[in-house]
Amino acid sequence: MSWLRFLYYFCVLMIKIERKKNCCGCGACAQICPQKCIEMRCDEEGFAYASVDEQSCVGCSLCEQVCPVINSGDARQAISVKAVKSVDDNLRKVSSSSGLFTLLSRVILSRGGVVYGACYNADGEVVHSVACNEQELVPMRGSKYAQSKVSTVFEDVQRRLKEGVEVLFSGTPCQVHGLRRYLRRDYENLTMVDVVCHGVPSPKVWRDYLGGINPDGLRPLSINMRQKSRWNRSYSIKVTAGDGVLVNQLARHNVYMQAFRKDYTLRPSCYECAAKGGRSQSDITIGDLWGARKIVPRMADHKGLNVALVWSEKGSRLMNEIGEWCAMQEVAFEAVLRRNGSIVGSAKMPAARADFWTKYKEEGVDAIERFAPIKYHNPFVKLYYSLKKKRVK
Numbered sequence: 074m075s076w077l078r079f080l081y082y083f084c085v086l087m088i089k090i091e092r093k094k095n096c097c098g099c100g101a102c103a104q105i106c107p108q109k110c111i112e113m114r115c116d117e118e119g120f121a122y123a124s125v126d127e128q129s130c131v132g133c134s135l136c137e138q139v140c141p142v143i144n145s146g147d148a149r150q151a152i153s154v155k156a157v158k159s160v161d162d163n164l165r166k167v168s169s170s171s172g173l174f175t176l177l178s179r180v181i182l183s184r185g186g187v188v189y190g191a192c193y194n195a196d197g198e199v200v201h202s203v204a205c206n207e208q209e210l211v212p213m214r215g216s217k218y219a220q221s222k223v224s225t226v227f228e229d230v231q232r233r234l235k236e237g238v239e240v241l242f243s244g245t246p247c248q249v250h251g252l253r254r255y256l257r258r259d260y261e262n263l264t265m266v267d268v269v270c271h272g273v274p275s276p277k278v279w280r281d282y283l284g285g286i287n288p289d290g291l292r293p294l295s296i297n298m299r300q301k302s303r304w305n306r307s308y309s310i311k312v313t314a315g316d317g318v319l320v321n322q323l324a325r326h327n328v329y330m331q332a333f334r335k336d337y338t339l340r341p342s343c344y345e346c347a348a349k350g351g352r353s354q355s356d357i358t359i360g361d362l363w364g365a366r367k368i369v370p371r372m373a374d375h376k377g378l379n380v381a382l383v384w385s386e387k388g389s390r391l392m393n394e395i396g397e398w399c400a401m402q403e404v405a406f407e408a409v410l411r412r413n414g415s416i417v418g419s420a421k422m423p424a425a426r427a428d429f430w431t432k433y434k435e436e437g438v439d440a441i442e443r444f445a446p447i448k449y450h451n452p453f454v455k456l457y458y459s460l461k462k463k464r465v466k
């Protein structure tokens with residue numbers, strides 16, 4: 074490196090990703106860049122990282138100022154923590170927890186606002202998009218276990234906010250914090266909702282898996298990664314294409330879900346998440362109320378409950394507005410946290426993560442079972458799946 078370039082690196086403030094764990098892929102830097110010289114480029118694991126065209130960079134340092142990892146927020150104390158149960162059983166059935174996301178969104182839509190959230194596109198990729206009515210909200214329901222692509226959504230949110238449109242933005246804590254920093258000021262017409270996030274899996278592994286079960290690229294695709302079972306003791310992944318079912322399997326029997334559950338395919342930054350526990354600066358955090366039978370025995374049933382951590386007055390007001398559509402009860406934060414560590418803690422990186430990715434590059438999805446073997450309690454189920462696998466090959 075010439076001394077001139079050396080000097081340039083030290084004087085010009087631009088985002089440099091020296092450790093992969095230091096980029097959460099929110100894309101705030103790429104969207105704020107006045108020169109448009111930052112591109113979000115995917116690495117071999119399929120996660121997008123900021124890449125700067127140094128020739129065009131003018132060193133304005135905006136990219137560093139909006140980065141939610143460099144500027145991780147302070148952990149806050151929730152104003153209140155609530156157990157929430159929607160009164161609409163159909164909504165609970167199609168939502169991951171109890172449908173709180175839909176209830177909050179409904180209030181914003183009823184006032185002529187818009188809602189941003191994660192959907193599947195026509196190719197089955199997870200992308201952030203906007204809903205202007207209840208119909209467009211439907212694809213946002215349900216947890217999608219792959220990192221969503223934000224593209225230029227922050228720019229779009231800002232445009233609408235400046236036009237005076239009311240906006241609810243939902244996403245992972247790092248996406249919410251990325252947007253908060255991108256905007257660089259408060260907007261009264263913006264409400265931010267983040268999900269409790271265990272970590273986001275690689276979009277590449279999801280694409281490879283989907284390509285394997287749908288080699289002919291049949292359409293339309295319908296995907297549900299969090300299909301509730303009858304008694305909600307477990308959940309399944311179901312994918313249909315054309316008029317056939319491609320997969321309908323318990324998550325613990327499915328290779329894609331198993332790699333996620335065992336933490337092999339999570340984004341490196343998820344192992345040191347800088348945005349959990351209120352640090353995303355969201356107004357409300359929503360998650361599963363695990364251990365509901367112990368925490369709120371009167372409310373608990375087998376259909377799923379939400380926990381809501383309310384961080385701001387704005388969040389409090391919005392929660393008050395959904396009162397007629399749900400039952401709510403104040404709960405102790407410690408009791409919730411004891412059963413749902415993901416609210417504040419990051420997933421632990423598996424010791425063999427690097428070996429996993431080395432094998433994945435050689436063998437693709439077939440490598441998963443070596444590292445995250447599937448255990449069948451029922452030998453007939455095991456036989457059924459091994460015969461099915463042979464037939465597909």
Ligand SMILES: Cc1cc2nc3c(=O)[nH]c(=O)nc-3n(C[C@H](O)[C@H](O)[C@H](O)COP(=O)(O)OP(=O)(O)OC[C@H]3O[C@@H](n4cnc5c(N)ncnc54)[C@H](O)[C@@H]3O)c2cc1C
Pocket residue numbers: 167168169170171172173174175189190191199213214215216217218219220221243244245268269270271272273274359360361362379413415
């Ligand atoms: C990757 C991931 C990991 C999670 N891990 C946990 C956990 O460990 N513990 C826990 O309590 N809860 C976790 N959740 C949250 C939980 O599964 C529910 O999403 C949440 O309780 C809301 O459920 P709901 O019934 O209110 O609404 P739903 O309609 O089920 O929720 C949909 C909401 O999730 C958002 N969403 C879905 N997929 C994504 C995605 N890929 N990226 C960004 N936003 C997305 C949508 O934008 C929408 O806001 C996780 C969610 C995701 C996406």
